[in-house]
Amino acid sequence: MKSSKKLVLILGDQLDLQGAALQGFNPKSDEVFMVESMHEAQYVWSHKAKIALFLSAMRHFAQTLKKLNYPISYLQNSPLSIVDALKEKIQQEKISHLICVEPGEWRLKQEIETLATELGIELEMREDEHFFCSHREFLEWAAGKKELRLEYFYRLMRKTHHILVDADGNPEGGQWNFDQDNRKSYPKKGLGIIEEPVLFEPDAITQDVITFVEKVYDKHPGSLGAFRWPVTRDEALEALNYFVEYRLRNFGVYQDAMWTDTPYGWHSILSSSLNLKLLNPREVIAAVISAYKKYSLDLSTVEGFIRQILGWREFVRGMYYLDMPKMAQDNYYDHQRSLPQWYWSGKTQMACMQDAIGQTLKYGYAHHIQRLMVTGNFALLAEILPSEVCDWYLAIYVDAIEWVELPNTAGMALFANGGRFTSKPYIASGAYIKRMSNYCDSCQYKPDVRFGETACPITTLYWNFLIKHRAQFEASPRTRLMTANLKRISDEDQQSIARHAQHVLSHLNDL
Ligand code: FAD
Ligand code: SF4
Numbered sequence: 415m416k417s418s419k420k421l422v423l424i425l426g427d428q429l430d431l432q433g434a435a436l437q438g439f440n441p442k443s444d445e446v447f448m449v450e451s452m453h454e455a456q457y458v459w460s461h462k463a464k465i466a467l468f469l470s471a472m473r474h475f476a477q478t479l480k481k482l483n484y485p486i487s488y489l490q491n492s493p494l495s496i497v498d499a500l501k502e503k504i505q506q507e508k509i510s511h512l513i514c515v516e517p518g519e520w521r522l523k524q525e526i527e528t529l530a531t532e533l534g535i536e537l538e539m540r541e542d543e544h545f546f547c548s549h550r551e552f553l554e555w556a557a558g559k560k561e562l563r564l565e566y567f568y569r570l571m572r573k574t575h576h577i578l579v580d581a582d583g584n585p586e587g588g589q590w591n592f593d594q595d596n597r598k599s600y601p602k603k604g605l606g607i608i609e610e611p612v613l614f615e616p617d618a619i620t621q622d623v624i625t626f627v628e629k630v631y632d633k634h635p636g637s638l639g640a641f642r643w644p645v646t647r648d649e650a651l652e653a654l655n656y657f658v659e660y661r662l663r664n665f666g667v668y669q670d671a672m673w674t675d676t677p678y679g680w681h682s683i684l685s686s687s688l689n690l691k692l693l694n695p696r697e698v699i700a701a702v703i704s705a706y707k708k709y710s711l712d713l714s715t716v717e718g719f720i721r722q723i724l725g726w727r728e729f730v731r732g733m734y735y736l737d738m739p740k741m742a743q744d745n746y747y748d749h750q751r752s753l754p755q756w757y758w759s760g761k762t763q764m765a766c767m768q769d770a771i772g773q774t775l776k777y778g779y780a781h782h783i784q785r786l787m788v789t790g791n792f793a794l795l796a797e798i799l800p801s802e803v804c805d806w807y808l809a810i811y812v813d814a815i816e817w818v819e820l821p822n823t824a825g826m827a828l829f830a831n832g833g834r835f836t837s838k839p840y841i842a843s844g845a846y847i848k849r850m851s852n853y854c855d856s857c858q859y860k861p862d863v864r865f866g867e868t869a870c871p872i873t874t875l876y877w878n879f880l881i882k883h884r885a886q887f888e889a890s891p892r893t894r895l896m897t898a899n900l901k902r903i904s905d906e907d908q909q910s911i912a913r914h915a916q917h918v919l920s921h922l923n924d925l
Contacts, residue, residue, distance in 0.1 A: 417507055417508045417509055417510065418443060418510075419443055419444060419445055419507065419509060419511075420440070420443065420444040420445075420509075420511040420512075420513055421444070421445055421447050421503065421504065421507075421509045421511070421512050421513065422435050422436065422439060422444060422445065422446050422447065422513045422514070423435070423447050423448075423500060423512060423513070423514040423526075424436075424446055424447070424448050424475075424514075424515075425448075425496070425514070425515075425517055425518075425522075426448075426450075426454075426468045426469075426471070426472050426690070427468075427518055427689055427690050427691060427815050428515050428542075428691055429471055429472065429475040429647075429690050429691050429692055430544065430691040430692075430694070431478070431479075431482075431647075432694075433515055433542075433543065433544065433691060434515050434540040434541065434542065434543045435513060435514060435515045435540065436484075437540075439484070441483060441484060441485060444485070444513075445485045445486065445487055446479055446484050446485065446486040446487070447486075447487050447500070447503060448472060448475075448476055448486065448487075448488045448489070449488075449489045449492050449494075449496050449499045449500070450469055450472060450488075450489060450490050450491055450492060451492050451494060451495055451496045451499060452491060452492065452493050452630075453493070453494065453495040453496075453498075454495070454496060455468075455631065455634075458805045458808045458809040459634060459635060459758075459805075459809050460631075460634060460635075460809045460810075461634065461635050461636035461774075461775070461778045461809060461810045461811070461812065462627050462628070462631055462634050462635070462636045462637065462638050463636050463637075463638055463641055463643070463777065463778035463812050464636075464778055464809070464810070464811065464812045464814065465627050465631055465634065466620070466623050466624055466627045466638055466641055467641075467643050467645065467686060467690075467778070467812045468690075469623045469626070469627070470616075470619055470620040470623045470645040471645045471646070471690050471692065473619050473623065474619055474645050474646045475646075476488045477619070478646075478647075487503065491626075491630075496522065496525075497522070497525045497526060497529050500512075500526070500529065501529055501533070504529075504533055504535060505533070509535060510535050510536060511535065511536045511538070512526075512530060512535055512536070512537050512538070513538045513540065514526065514537075514538075514539055514540070515539070515540050515541075515542050516539050516540065516541060516542050518542075518689075518815045518816060518817040518818075519815065519816040519817065520734070520735075520738040520739060520742075520816065520817075521816075523539070526539070527539070544691055544694060544695070545695070545728055545731060546571060546574075546575055546695065546696070546724060546728050547571065547728045547731075547732060549732075549735055552728075552731075552732030552735070552736065553736070555567060555570060555732075556732070556736060561837075562733065562834065562835045563835065563837070564725055564726060564729045564835070565590070565591065567725065567728070567729050567732070568590070568591075568721060568724065568725035568726075568729070569585075569590050571724045571725065571728060572585065572590070572724065575724070577699060577703070577720060577724060578703075578713075578716070578717060578720060586713060586717075587713045587717070590717075591717070591721070592666070592713065592714035592717045592718060593718070593721075595666065595667070595712075595714040595718075596666040596667060596669045596670070596714060596715070596718045597669070597670050598667050598668060598670075598671060599668075599670075599671045599849060599850045599851065600668060600671045600673050600852075602852075605673055605676060608664075608676065608678075608679065608680060609660040609661050609680075610678075611653070611656065611657065611661065611678050611682075611683050612652060612653055612656040612657075613642030614642050614643065614644055614645070614649050614652075614653075615642070616641060616642075617645075619645075620641070620645055624638050624641060635758050635759075635775060635809070635810065636774075636775045636776070636778060636810070637775060637776060639776075640776050640777055643686055643778075643812060644686070644687050644692065646692065647692045647693075649687075649692075650684075650687035650692035650693045651693070653683070653684060653687060654682075654684060654687070654693060654697070654698060654701055655701065657682045657683075657684065658701045658702055658704070658705040659705065661680050661682070662682075662702060662705055662711065662715065662716070662719065663709065663711055663712075663715060664680040664715070665680045665681065665682065665715050665718065665719050666712065666714045666715030666716075666717075666718035666719065667680075667712075667714075667715065668680050669681075669718055669782075669783075670782075670783045670787075670850055671783075671850055671851070672766075672769075672770075672781075672783060672784060672788070672847075672850055672851035672852075672853065673851060673852055674765070674769050674851075674852055674853060674856065675769070675773075677773040677776070677777055677779060677780070677781075678779070678781070679781060681781045681782075682719070683779060684698065685813035686812045686813040688723075688727070688813075689813050689815050689818065695723050695724070695727065695728075698723055699720055699723060699724060702716055702719055702720060703716070722782075727818065729835075730817070730818055730821035730822055730825070730826075731817050731818065731821075733821045733825065733834070733835055734816070734817045734818075734820060734821050735817070737821075737831065737834065738820075740831075741820055741821065741824055741825065741831060742801070742804070742820060742824070743801075744800065744824060744830040744831040744832070745799070745800050745801075745830055746829055746830050746831060746832035746833075747797065747829070747830075747883075749794075749797040749798055749799055749800065749828075750797070750799050751796060751797045751798050751799060751919070751922065752798070752799065752802060752922075753793070753798050753799075753802040753803060753806055754796070754798075754922040754923050754925065755923050756771070756923070756925070757771060757789070757806055758806075759771075759775075760772040760774075760775055762925050763857075763858050763859070763925060764792075764857065764859065764870075764871060764872070764925055765853045765854065765856050765857035765858075766788050766847050766851065766853040766854070766857070766872075767788060767789065767792060767925075769784075769853060770784040770785075770788040770789055771789065774789075774810055774811070775810075777812075778810065778811055778812035779811065779812060779813075780811070783850065785807070785811075785822070785827070786822075786826065786827050786840055787840065787842055787846065787847065787850070788847065790803075790823065790826075790827030790828065790840070791827070791840065791841060791842055791872065792871075792872060792875075793827065793828060794827060794828050794829065794839060794840075794841060794879075795841060795872065795875035795876055795878075795879050796875055796918075796919065796922055797919065800823075800824050800828045800830040803823060803827075803828060804819065804820055804823045804824055804828075807819050807822075807823045808820075808823075821835075826840060827840060837892045838890075838892050838893045838896065839893075841876060841879060841896075842872075842876065843861070843870075843872060843873040843876035843877065844859070844860075844861030844862070844870035844872045844873040844876075845861055845862060845873070847861065847872065848861040848862075854870075857870070859871065861873055864877055864903075864907065864910075864911050864914075865907070865910045865911050865913070865914035865915075866910075866914065869914060871918050871925050874911060874914050874915050874918055875915055875918060875919070877900070877903070877908075877911045877915075878911055878912055878915030880896060880897050880900055881900065881908055881911065881912055882912075884897050884900065
């Protein structure tokens with residue numbers, strides 16, 4: 415006989431007591447089911463800190479549920495995949511009704527749906543209410559549009575949710591976007607004092623997890639010595655409050671700036687808490703608006719921050735569900751090279767890559783411009799197979815979940831979908847990195863040298879990319895400007911660049 419129990423599956427990135435999964439939960443008859451799947455930690459070669467963060471946050475969440483008297487079945491260190499563990503549970507207990515929130519990974523969503531059909535059970539897959547924009551709203555917005563661009567979507571979100579708009583729907587400060595004010599580098603004479611973010615000492619649960627991860631996943635990349643991530647809702651709220659109180663004020667102006675041994679800059683480092691659902695984006699935006707008013711902060715910094723959450727974060731999620739599974743397979747430029755080994759070790763002579771990858775291995779974190787214009791830019795210019803690059807990003811960042819990682823990597827950094835939601839490839843030479851950081855000061859390569867022994871590999875590959883795709887770039891008004899500077903380089907020098915680039919491309923592991 416079938417059980418009348420409803421089983422509520424809660425995944426590791428759905429740690430929200432107010433989330434849709436627990437709505438209508440009946441503690442007398444229903445049960446929560448959570449699985450620590452070792453398979454999930456291994457299907458990409460995950461950073462130790464990412465594994466530890468998920469495990470610790472899940473255990474803390476389960477502890478909270480137990481304190482609140484939720485009946486819960488929690489599988490620790492299961493060798494099974496989530497779906498196999500679920501199948502076993504459903505079959506053993508003759509469950510006929512499964513409830514869950516839509517997973518943030520397309521593959522898992524398909525697998526759960528297939529399982530429910532195979533077992534003939536009722537599946538209630540609820541929409542994730544964590545986001546401002548529902549799937550239906552995004553589909554309606556995207557329908558019939560030739561170009562899907564963040565800017566127009568973001569304006570709609572601002573108006574729909576009455577954020578930084580007046581009663582007539584006009585943007586506060588008279589413009590929608592203050593991006594131009596938010597691109598400064600740090601002063602060349604030095605960083606000044608950066609207010610450090612609040613970090614959390616591991617408690618007993620986290621320490622247990624760290625010991626376990628060190629032992630079982632010892633060959634995985636990254637280290638755990640600097641593990642200080644928020645693992646509970648209380649900690650995530652403390653991190654949010656600290657950020658808006660002390661660090662938000664300089665977020666905007668230095669949003670794109672980079673500096674050696676400065677892993678966080680003025681960034682919020684709230685992405686992992688948001689993505690695990692320890693924080694809700696609505697409360698993040700409310701806290702930012704409240705600090706804006708309380709401290710009369712610059713509108714440019716506040717708008718710049720809100721655009722990331724209300725704009726980009728919602729937009730890439732909409733794009734992910736719109737374009738999967740194609741998004742994971744796209745390879746517009748047909749790039750086929752392997753990811754250089756040093757992406758996993760940081761052992762390269764390029765100072766910018768060394769710093770961005772080095773801090774990634776230490777903390778599981780790099781900020782947006784490091785991901786986009788350092789590691790991402792290089793991967794595109796070096797013609798790396800997009801799926802290898804995407805696997806790296808998914809494995810190596812503590813905030814990486816496919817709905818947000820894939821569109822950013824494949825779509826934004828690698829242009830693998832041919833510009834479905836970006837107007838041109840995000841590529842830059844060493845000159846950009848020199849302008850936005852101090853990396854080049856300590857590098858053995860020279861950012862303004864295009865070929866030869868001291869040439870910056872990024873500069874060489876940048877010009878090579880433009881030479882190679884010149885006809886295509888010139889055919890479009892959006893990219894025509896990018897090749898204009900090529901005209902100032904003699905034919906002879908262009909040949910030398912192309913020759914040197916071939917050498918660089920065939921020795922990527924030696925850079
Ligand atoms: P802040 O700079 O303080 O920004 C505030 C918040 O805005 C972030 O916490 C994040 O929630 C949101 N946000 C900012 N930019 C984006 C964006 N482009 N897309 C979605 N949300 C954004 N973000 C992830 O959360 N997970 C990922 O796996 C991820 N992979 C990325 C891969 C590449 C190649 C690139 C270019 C970007 C990626 N991003 C990813 C987006 C962004 O880099 C991170 O959200 C950000 O660096 C997280 O640090 P922070 O919390 O300090 O962000
Ligand atoms: Fe990076 Fe080139 Fe600058 Fe070296 S010279 S830090 S490789 S941009």
